[in-house]
Amino acid sequence: MSAEAAISAAERRSLFLRLSGFYGTFFLLFGVLLPFQPVWLDSRGLGPIEIASIMAAVFWVKLISHPLVAHIADRRGQGRWLSIILAMLSLCTCLALTGATGFWPIALLCGLFAALYNPILPVMENTALRVVRDAKLDYGRVRLWGSISFIVGTTATGAFLSGRDPGWIMWIAAGAVGTILFACWGMPERARPATTSRSNPLSLLARPDFLLFVATAGLLQVSHAVYYAFGSISWRNAGLDESMIGFLWGIGVVAEVLLFAFAGRFSRKIGPLGFLALAAIGGLIRWPLTPLTNDPLLLVPLQCLHALTFGAAHLGAMAYLTRAIPDHLGATGQSLYYALTGGVLMGMTMPLAGMMYEDVGTAAYNAMGACSGLALPGLFILWRMQKRKTAEASV
Structure with missing residues (x-):
């Protein structure tokens, strides 16, 4: 009997839930931190370069913590x-942050917090991607609940903070970490025994297609x-209050949710590289236009x-990884992806973003549009490599 045939409808519903x-x-926490952690850092008296440095450190720690x-x-x-275990330690660190002051204590605790909670996701x-595959679930419809909770996190936090001290932000984040701990208890364990294989997980880094991806x-x-x-911060400086800022973050994720809800219907036609191309095109439009208005x-x-710049990029990346990475290196492949993209590359870009923002303000968004455009040649080369492999396999 096949793996999917052995799973009943009731079991599928349970796995889906x-x-x-x-x-x-997990994305409830992101909904609190992504829009409002810089606001919290700003409220602690840190400048743009210090904020960007801490945000960069948060990304750099992924290089070590994710693969490990x-x-x-x-x-x-x-x-x-x-x-x-990671969720428990994350909760303790987040609570310690609520009383932290000064650049170095905040930077060290933020780095530790990121090193603990970020690896939970990959x-x-x-586990989720393999369960989705084996149980024949729609990944987009599973993942959209993360986007919905992100909306709840941004809008509810923004509404709560209106007229209140930004110091509340880390207390709200601690509550979100507590819900992650609860959800991890309910997650299925992959039905795979521990492996003693000596295969080198870093062998993935020797694959040109993986590196280009x-x-x-x-x-x-x-x-x-x-x-x-x-x-x-820029919207706040332009006169928008926290409630409107939370709404703006949330509305982008509403569009992302709609993409996740319906992407399964045409994912086979578009394919992983097609989704990534849509993300690049979306960035070429979104980022140069963003600094032109605060209306x-x-x-x-x-x-x-955001449905394209993030949503389509995420769907394309997850689909590519599921197809390209063998099961026994599944978590490692996911983590290398997150460590290199969200760790090394984002860690290198964040300080540059801070310097550009300090020098030219919101015009720094134009450089972000250039990044989206630079992705298109890489996608074309990946498409050619993929086409060549298919042709060789058919011979």
Whole structure:
């Protein structure tokens, strides 16, 4: 009997709810941190370069923590328990941040916090992708609950903060980490025994197609650097209150949710590289136009392009990884992707974003549009490589 045939309808519903619950809780935390962590850092008296440096450090720690945690998960086959432990430690660190002051204490605690909570996503996402494949679930409809909770996180946090001290931000984040801990308990463990294989996980880095994919997808991710670090601050300086800022972040993710909900219907026709190309085109439109206005009525349609710049990029990247990475290196492949794109490349870009924002303000968004454009040649080369492999396999 095939793996998918052995899974009943009731089991599929249970798996769908458990996976959706994890994404919902994890991206609730993102909904708090992405728009409002820079605001919290600003409230602690840090300048643009200091804020950008801390944001960069948050990304750089992924280079170490992601592959290390993923290798343990692949070798031991116990990603769920590992994630539970990481969530517990993350909660303790987040609570410590609520009382932190000064650049170095805040920087060190932010780095530790990121090193603990960030690896939970690739480890559990690897589990989710394999379960989705085996149970014949629609990944987009599972993942959209993460986007919905992101909306809840941004809008609810923004509404709560209106007229209140930004110091509340880290307390809200701690509550979100608590929900992640609860969701990790409910996640399924991959039905795979621990492996003692000596295969080198870094062998993936010897594959030209994987390296080119990481570089190309990374350009699409780093195109969000100015938005992530200074989008909320620039809107706040322009006179928009926290409630409107939360709404603007949320409306972009509403568009992302709609993409996730319906992408399964045409994913086979578009394919992973097609989704990545849509992300690049969206960035070429979104980023150069964003600094031209602070009018919410004009910002709303630009924010809707988040469905392409992030949503399509994520769908394309996850589909590519599922097809290209063998199961026994699944968590490692996911983590290398996150470590290199969200760690190395974003870590290099964030300080540059801080310097550009300090020098030219929101005109720094134009450089983000250039990053989106630079991804297109890489996608064309990947398409040619993929086409050549298919032709060789058919001979």
